[in-house]
Amino acid sequence: MAFHRSCLDLCISRSRTGDIYMAKVAFIGLGVMGYPMAGHLKAKGGHEVTVYNRTASKAESWVSQHGGTAAPTPAEAARDADFIFTCVGNDDDLRQVTTGPDGVLATMKPGVILIDNTTASAEVAREIAAAAEAIGCAFIDAPVSGGQAGAENGVLTVMCGGNEQVFQRAKPVIDAYARMVGLMGPVGAGQLTKMVNQICIAGLVQGLAEGVHFGKKAGLDIEKVVEVISKGAAGSWQMENRHKTMNQSKYDFGFAVDWMRKDLDIVLSEARRNGATLPVTALVDQFYGEVQKLGGNRWDTSSLLARLESE
Ligand code: NAP
Secondary structure, three states, X not given: OOOOHHHHHHHOEEOOOOOOEEOEEEEEXXXXXXXXXXXXXXXXXXXXXXXXXXXXXXXXXXXXXXXXXEOOOHHHHHOOOOEEXXXXXXXXXXXXXXXXXXXXHHOOOOOOEEEEOOOOXXXXXXXXXXXXXXXXXXXXXXXXXOHHHHHHOOOEEEEEEOOHHHHHHHHHHHHHHEEEEEEEEOOOHHHHHHHHHHHHHHHHHHHHHXXXXXXXXXXXXXXXXXXXXXXXXXXXXXXHHHHHHHHOOOOOOOOEHHHHHHHHHHHHHHXXXXXXXXXXXXXXXXXXXXXXXXXXXXXXXXXHHHHHHHO
């Protein structure tokens, strides 16, 4: 069944301010990321938002903070929505809230766009896109980067995969929680781009951890070292934002090791499929496995330093 355009043309109207779109939006998954993202869709986007969260108390707090409505299942949340957002943990969680018995596809009307912000595989993106297309709907994989702070401040980077026309319809809605929204190619291309992002981060954080570790062993003042070298070729977002806490052995400031391992598992599976050679990424994945053995499941990714210091 072809994607139904005319329905959405009717559903989306210009707000009184004339410069934002108002739509009926469902948001599934009010975790660290989803909770503030759904908040921006309501407050900044001006949309009518219905939320669903597996742990119902989080949905109740969201409604008492932002207004809107909470639904008892993903399917109920999606019933009248024009745009449906999901932001859950992994591929299986995503299947459960979309194609599962109480998933959003059970009630989605033709013309509706499903936008998934979960970091998942390109394979599951294509699978759900096909299921959405079969009922006249469209799907965009739209993983994000920018972390908890980016979600709270509504300045995430969103990497999308999907059809150009569908993307053009969804972008003004996604803009509510984003600073950069890019269409990277067909369905799956958003997830593949996020994989590149995670590959780049893995090697970089290990390099930074080794630099800080070496500097400490050499008796240098890490603050002073970073002040100087961060202005040159070694500078990075990770260096700017994490060196202080790494130097204090504090690892409670960002993306959790468990999530990073989930992402690297997706990356390494995709690399086995497409033939890419990722020796450093594979090694860093093992290092994160050792951080987990140190009890660091919820530590942030800069805890690669804790592994070096434990040796
Ligand atoms: P989180 O805080 O653990 O939240 C996960 C959310 O998904 C919760 O609302 C959880 O419900 C829900 N959920 C999980 N499994 C479910 C299932 N089977 N059925 C229904 N709901 C389910 O995670 P997060 O940090 O928001 O991350 C969400 C996604 O964004 C992940 O894919 C992550 O890799 C990605 N991401 C995270 C960050 C970050 O810095 N945190 C940055 C970029 C991307 P409950 O409340 O009931 O547990």
